[in-house]
Amino acid sequence: MKILFFGITRDIVGKPEFDAGEFKEIGTVGDLRDLLNAKYPRLKDLSSLNFAINEEFAEDSKAISANDEIALIPPVSGG
């Protein structure tokens, strides 16, 4: 599983991506959210934080598989 960080989440985490070998016990997007919030508490200060699995928005209940590409999507601000 690969996790990508964009915008302010990259600044908070300090890198653009990592291989999430250390997160072996993750079952769902919600589990990953809880783990990341615990490790990087500044994520909780954001207006919103969505997740994408393989380039599609994913709810917290969505299961994560070993080969998925996960992305953190902080509030978008294009335009």
Next chain:
Amino acid sequence: MERIIELVEDLDPGKVYEELSHPGSGGICVFFGAVREATKKRKVSHLFFESYENMAIKEMNRIADEVAEKWNLNKVIIKHAVGNKKVQEPVVIVGASSAHRDSSFEACRYLIDTLKEKVPIWKKEFFDDDEVWVSAHP
């Protein structure tokens, strides 16, 4: 409906008429978004845009599908810039062409509003002494 969807370093606003013109279109409506010199009275030096490229293209295509469903259009364009952009430079171009003007006006508004809401692109504002990811915090 034909579509032109791109993320690019530099937008060329001069090409858009040609890109949207179509023998069946009597109306073409285009919106340009540009870098403004100030935010809440603070002077902006430049903006930086980044995207989650593959997902952004997917979401832009989804928006094009939606306007094709809602209105009778001949062509649609959705282009967004990435990288550093100076004051007055264009950062986004959306537009539609249709037989009559109502459809292209309405579709154009929908294109920019939905892009700003859904497409994974992020903007950082640079001030002389600070830098801020737009909308990140309440």
